[in-house]
Amino acid sequence: MQDHSELDEFFAHRPPAPEAVAEVRRLGIVVSGSLSKGLGVKLDRGAVVEGMAVGRYVVVHGQTGRRFFSIITDVALDATNPALEKTPPDTSDPFLSQVYQGTATFGRLEVSPMLVLDPSTGSEPEAGEPKPVKTVPAHFSPVYEATEEDVNRVFGAGDERHFYVGNPLDMENVRVHLNLERLVERSSGVFGKSGTGKTFLTRTLLAGIVKQDTAVNLVFDMHNEYGWESQAEGRHRVKGLRQLFPGKVSVMTLDPESSRRRGSKVDFEVHIGYDQIEPEDVDMLSNLMSLTDVQINALYFLRRRLGKAWIEKLLAEGEAGEEGGPSELDMLLEDGQLHGGTLGAIQRKLGLFRRFDFLRPRVHEDVVGKIMDYLDRGLHVILEFGRYGSTLEAYILVANYLTRRIHGRYVQRMEAALGSRTDEPKPLVITIEEAHKFLDPAIARQTIFGTIARELRKYNVTLLIVDQRPSGIDEEVMSQIGTRVTALLDNEADIRAVFTGVSGAGELRQVLARLDTQQQALILGHAVPMPVVVQTRTYGPELYAEVGHVEGEALQDRLTRNVNLLQGDQEFEGFE
Amino acid sequence: MEIQVGRIIRSSTTRFAVGCRVLRPEVPVFGSLVKVPVLDDEVYGLIYDVCMEDDPYVRQIAVQEEVRAEHIEDQRRNRQVPIEVGVLVVGYRRGGTIVHRLPPQPPTSLDVLYTCTGEGLVEFTRRFDYFRLVLDNRDLPADELLAANLRYAAEARSDGQAFLVDAGRELARLLNMDLVRLDGLLRRLRDWA
Ligand SMILES: Nc1ncnc2c1ncn2[C@@H]1O[C@H](COP(=O)(O)OP(=O)(O)OP(=O)(O)O)[C@@H](O)[C@H]1O
Numbered sequence: 097m098q099d100h101s102e103l104d105e106f107f108a109h110r111p112p113a114p115e116a117v118a119e120v121r122r123l124g125i126v127v128s129g130s131l132s133k134g135l136g137v138k139l140d141r142g143a144v145v146e147g148m149a150v151g152r153y154v155v156v157h158g159q160t161g162r163r164f165f166s167i168i169t170d171v172a173l174d175a176t177n178p179a180l181e182k183t184p185p186d187t188s189d190p191f192l193s194q195v196y197q198g199t200a201t202f203g204r205l206e207v208s209p210m211l212v213l214d215p216s217t218g219s220e221p222e223a224g225e226p227k228p229v230k231t232v233p234a235h236f237s238p239v240y241e242a243t244e245e246d247v248n249r250v251f252g253a254g255d256e257r258h259f260y261v262g263n264p265l266d267m268e269n270v271r272v273h274l275n276l277e278r279l280v281e282r283s284s285g286v287f288g289k290s291g292t293g294k295t296f297l298t299r300t301l302l303a304g305i306v307k308q309d310t311a312v313n314l315v316f317d318m319h320n321e322y323g324w325e326s327q328a329e330g331r332h333r334v335k336g337l338r339q340l341f342p343g344k345v346s347v348m349t350l351d352p353e354s355s356r357r358r359g360s361k362v363d364f365e366v367h368i369g370y371d372q373i374e375p376e377d378v379d380m381l382s383n384l385m386s387l388t389d390v391q392i393n394a395l396y397f398l399r400r401r402l403g404k405a406w407i408e409k410l411l412a413e414g415e416a417g418e419e420g421g422p423s424e425l426d427m428l429l430e431d432g433q434l435h436g437g438t439l440g441a442i443q444r445k446l447g448l449f450r451r452f453d454f455l456r457p458r459v460h461e462d463v464v465g466k467i468m469d470y471l472d473r474g475l476h477v478i479l480e481f482g483r484y485g486s487t488l489e490a491y492i493l494v495a496n497y498l499t500r501r502i503h504g505r506y507v508q509r510m511e512a513a514l515g516s517r518t519d520e521p522k523p524l525v526i527t528i529e530e531a532h533k534f535l536d537p538a539i540a541r542q543t544i545f546g547t548i549a550r551e552l553r554k555y556n557v558t559l560l561i562v563d564q565r566p567s568g569i570d571e572e573v574m575s576q577i578g579t580r581v582t583a584l585l586d587n588e589a590d591i592r593a594v595f596t597g598v599s600g601a602g603e604l605r606q607v608l609a610r611l612d613t614q615q616q617a618l619i620l621g622h623a624v625p626m627p628v629v630v631q632t633r634t635y636g637p638e639l640y641a642e643v644g645h646v647e648g649e650a651l652q653d654r655l656t657r658n659v660n661l662l663q664g665d666q667e668f669e670g671f672e
Numbered sequence: 673m674e675i676q677v678g679r680i681i682r683s684s685t686t687r688f689a690v691g692c693r694v695l696r697p698e699v700p701v702f703g704s705l706v707k708v709p710v711l712d713d714e715v716y717g718l719i720y721d722v723c724m725e726d727d728p729y730v731r732q733i734a735v736q737e738e739v740r741a742e743h744i745e746d747q748r749r750n751r752q753v754p755i756e757v758g759v760l761v762v763g764y765r766r767g768g769t770i771v772h773r774l775p776p777q778p779p780t781s782l783d784v785l786y787t788c789t790g791e792g793l794v795e796f797t798r799r800f801d802y803f804r805l806v807l808d809n810r811d812l813p814a815d816e817l818l819a820a821n822l823r824y825a826a827e828a829r830s831d832g833q834a835f836l837v838d839a840g841r842e843l844a845r846l847l848n849m850d851l852v853r854l855d856g857l858l859r860r861l862r863d864w865a
């Protein structure tokens with residue numbers, strides 16, 4: 097008998113069975129549905145209707161071992177007999193209500209299958225990759241709440257391609273990762289009302305791209321929020337990309353004074369010469385400067401006649417009477433090739449350029465060449481606008497000026513590379529704020545930004561557009577935006593715009609209008625396997641640390657430790 | 673404890689009749705489960721009716737002005753026409769298993785009918801497939817019959833309340849197209865629950 101009790105003791109100490117640890121809650125069974133309209137699920141008696149929520153993930157265990165990863169799109173009450181709605185039973189009686197609940201009356205879910213997880217073989221990771229849904233689970237397949245493991249399988253693990261951007265709602269321990277390679281493969285957008293966190297989100301995405309070296313960035317930093325420190329709500333400051341990635345991110349400025357005031361470390365000042373500006377660059381401003389078609393044609397004409405110095409000449413002429421003989425302009429007027437009113441209007445409107453100190457009559461350095469040089473070396477470039485950020489004309493002029501030329505060089509280089517990967521320039525992502533000003537339907541077809549969005553990644557250049565009014569963006573451009581990250585939008589037209597070209601967006605629309613006013617976003621498109629609503633990750637110390645930034649104090653610690661180690665005989669830890 | 677109810681006097685696949693001599697407190701009872709051994713099997717049924725027919729003596733006595741108590745007593749003890757008990761067949765047992773279906777053969781005349789209570793009743797009512805066999809008889813007070821039967825089955829259990837809820841749910845499934853009937857039946861159950 098001695099043996100017996102020893103055995104008992106041995107078994108008593110066994111760890112709990114695995115199924116006891118990870119118990120998955122069964123919700124109900126599939127009773128109807130179709131691939132196009134989603135599945136109807138009859139809730140089990142034990143499942144509490146009020147405990148269900150739209151947007152929650154569930155997994156249907158199909159007959160063939162496939163798991164259908166799905167999302168709850170509707171919660172409803174149902175009855176086996178419609179007459180029950182007209183003559184409800186006496187539910188004040190506990191017995192009757194116990195009997196009726198879950199039998200004659202029951203809860204019902206509409207779920208939309210999004211992805212199929214094949215039975216995992218464990219050994220090959222590819223076998224576990226989620227696939228698009230092409231069929232539906234059989235009748236009466238059981239439906240379970242999705243476990244963290246299921247969700248993790250869908251939204252991937254953080255690796256060299258995937259970057260953690262937030263957590264699904266109600267699932268703090270699960271991370272949603274964005275496939276950055278796919279993000280930069282096509283143009284993408286960050287949308288949301290003012291103050292919803294677009295800039296913070298964009299900075300997070302850019303930090304991911306820099307950290308994982310997925311592409312090089314060129315950021316037109318309208319409000320000086322990306323390079324150096326900027327203020328978050330509640331007066332605390334957040335670090336800019338240059339602080340997180342010293343040596344990998346360089347900052348250029350149009351307004352050195354502003355940069356200096358903010359303590360932003362700047363690599364160089366950007367100047368553009370009048371003689372470098374082409375009529376095409378001014379053309380972009382036609383709406384803002386209310387240039388008529390006649391005036392625009394006149395610009396091209398003037399450029400042909402006056403040569404490179406055309407703007408200088410126009411502006412000089414504009415400045416009160418000049419001594420000397422009749423100028424070239426006078427001659428054009430006399431010939432009747434130019435109308436005096438048109439010329440006057442042009443001169444008046446271009447007079448605006450005098451207020452832009454970064455424009456100079458002649459400039460010797462080649463800004464475009466310099467930026468290309470940085471980009472080629474894999475350095476990310478942030479262009480701070482300083483006080484010019486509040487002048488839309490300046491923002492559009494410069495962004496357009498630089499992008500046109502840089503894109504031009506990319507096209508040349510790509511064509512020269514003839515498809516040989518090694519010679520191709522690094523993929524470039526250009527970030528612009530207030531994107532609808534560049535992409536509104538009236539101009540999107542002619543502007544460089546419209547071109548880039550439409551040509552996809554053909555020339556290795558894509559856009560990251562940040563905008564609070566997506567309805568102002570040309571529809572065709574919008575439909576080319578591969579990944580859309582959208583914070584709260586409450587304008588009907590804006591919501592519709594975000595879903596341009598997305599099929600079956602009805603339910604998602606509801607989701608979008610119900611987001612919190614900050615730090616929540618719907619991500620859909622190319623870079624995620626399925627649309628997902630996330631609590632966006634906080635841009636702060638944790639993220640700094642993850643991308644390899646070492647804070648002052650921590651750095652000091654590390655230093656002391658390394659010094660100690662150097663004095664001892666242990667291995668040197670290093671700073672990276 | 674099995675009590676003998678009486679002997680079969682008429683029989684068919686779906687119903688049979690049993691004759692018994694006297695009315696005792698515990699037999700025969702409307703709604704109670706009963707069984708008849710038939711060869712190796714046992715046929716189960718529910719008592720749906722207890723009927724006393726008249727005979728010439730009863731008629732005579734009934735119209736006498738003065739009836740002597742001994743005559744009444746004698747007439748009740750030594751009745752010429754037996755008390756007739758109607759039984760609705762609800763299943764049978766073959767080998768060890770109870771089946772809620774009609775038996776291949778009915779019991780034979782003069783087979784003996786026993787009550788089935790306690791363990792036997794609990795075992796038979798573990799599943800609810802026999803509900804159909806009861807509810808389909810629109811010429812009988814089927815709802816009343818089933819409700820009475822379920823009441824005894826609940827009393828035979830320690831968790832009678834939960835048993836009634838489960839039975840109620842099965843009824844809700846079967847009768848979901850006839851809510852008035854369902855409601856009536858459930859109310860009958862509730863009054864005991
Ligand atoms: N991921 C985040 N981490 C930390 N704070 C955040 C985050 N998202 C938003 N916030 C908070 O919300 C505030 C507004 O965010 P942000 O400036 O990015 O909004 P926006 O959409 O760019 O607004 P605007 O349209 O005015 O430019 C920030 O100052 C910050 O306090």
Ligand SMILES: [Mg+2]
Binds near residue numbers: 294295296
């Ligand atoms: Mg912003």
